[in-house]
Amino acid sequence: MTAWSGVTWDHPRGYQALRAATRHPDAPVCDIDWDIQPLEGFESAPIATTAQRYDLIVLDHPHIGEALESGALQPLDQLFSAAELASWCADSVGPSARSYEMSGHIWALPLDAATQVSVRRDPGVPLPDTWDQAVELAGEVTAAVPTSGPHLFLTLCGIAVAHGASPGADVFLSESEVGEALEVLRRFVPERPARDDNPIALLERMSGGAGPDYCPHVYGYVNYTRGPRPLRFGDAPRGRGGRRGSVLGGTGIAFSARRTPDDTVLDHVRWLMSARTQCGFLPDEQGQPGSRTAWESDAVNGDTRDFYRATRATIDDAWIRPRHAGAVAFQTAGAEAVRACLFDHHNIRRLAREVNESFEISSRCAATPRNES
Missing domain, CATH: 3.40.190.10 (Periplasmic binding protein-like II)
Known part of the structure; x- marks a missing residue:
């Protein structure tokens, strides 16, 4: 089976956990090659072009309309159950999950949250x-x-x-x-x-x-x-x-339309989005979780000088571009x-x-x- 290709941005917060997850013994086995691009590319590169090259895309919510117009992404309600999506969205912090919803579908999962x-x-x-x-x-x-x-x-x-x-x-x-x-x-x-x-x-x-x-x-x-x-x-x-x-900033993880995901890659993304991963593995590997449970965790905050609690009011009040x-x-x-x-x-x-x-x-x-x- 050909490896899945993914792209994220060039900072440990963007790539370290994703690359480490492909080797983690608790993560579902999935062969994903994660490329990185500069922050400026992440912010402005055309999503249609990116989606022609990669199967999984870490993206910013202003790209959603462009992705819909070009047919670049797969709607996630056709890949995951309604209960799974509802659970991940309910556990997301601030308006992160809502920023990836458009035209009656969800186009990315709130893997990472920032403002x-x-x-x-x-x-x-x-x-x-x-x-x-x-x-x-x-x-x-x-x-x-x-x-x-x-x-x-x-x-x-x-x-x-x-x-x-x-x-x-x-x-x-x-x-x-x-x-x-x-x-x-x-x-x-x-x-x-x-x-x-x-x-x-x-x-x-x-x-x-x-x-x-x-x-x-x-x-x-x-x-x-x-x-x-x-x-x-x-x-x-x-x-x-x-x-x-x-x-609002942060990132979502999306599937391009160029390849139909199989159970191995879907299970891997399920593991990345789980509360246990978001509260443990992700912050341990330089990630910045999108999970509200993680943002409220004593352990996660204790390792970061209360970064999450100290900025929670701001992300809850953030404006969607x-x-x-x-x-x-x-x-x-x-x-x-x-x-x-x-x-x-x-x-x-x-x-x-x-x-x-x-x-x-x-x-x-x-x-x-x-x-x-």
Whole structure:
């Protein structure tokens, strides 16, 4: 039998547990070759192209609409029982499971859960509870946010959501919502950043002792709670609207349409999704579980300086990004528009117009509803 092919992203959180599971004595025997791709590929590579090469895909929820339009994935309700799916979805943390549901089907299982949270290097520095406090702290310590890929745009969205915005309800964001969020964002981004950091690079620098003291908004990676310079994570700041205003991340595991799964690979995925695996094997192998049971576990939290409890309120309140067929292209265009405004023209009206026009263009011909979240 030909080995199953899988793809995930290039970080121990993304690949170590998946590769180790193929050799674990308690896991159902299944021959899976897990390839890895850079975080930027994970965030933006066309899912239809990926699905032509791989049988199992670890993906981000903004790709779901594109996957449906191209027929790239298999609906999981045709592979697993309704009881199994209901159990996994009920045990998922925050809106993770819901982010992979569309058009009456489930397209990926919430293997891993994450959202934008706060992090600091020095345990003596208190994590701000509000964005006003975060801006104040940024005047006292070194502070930064990720700047590469989609992350400036996603942080802008998170701040706007915290202040009460509902992106995409009428326009994506109004000019006043964009302006208010940008004013906060620019306090954490130098006029000309010396580096263009993705979340992993920023956290690596912080844990290495060379990065900023504080980051108010970065996708949480439990891996950096360990080591000689452990980082301390906590909830994202609240906005004026009282919401944490975080943009959901995490990953789901999906089956491409190119090959019909057999019992060996289905049983292997069942084992990965089981509460026992999520609470034991997965965190032991650098994974970040999607299971609510794991997030509430004393043992799991005890090994991570309460990473999960400290960020639970934020993920429960996280915002699901657009998932229509043009969502990834829109996210890319939004990031380019935010970068241009911050580092070039500084025109908020232009930024709001470009973001809203990109949203409208990307969703105009989408086969899946743009606000189906």
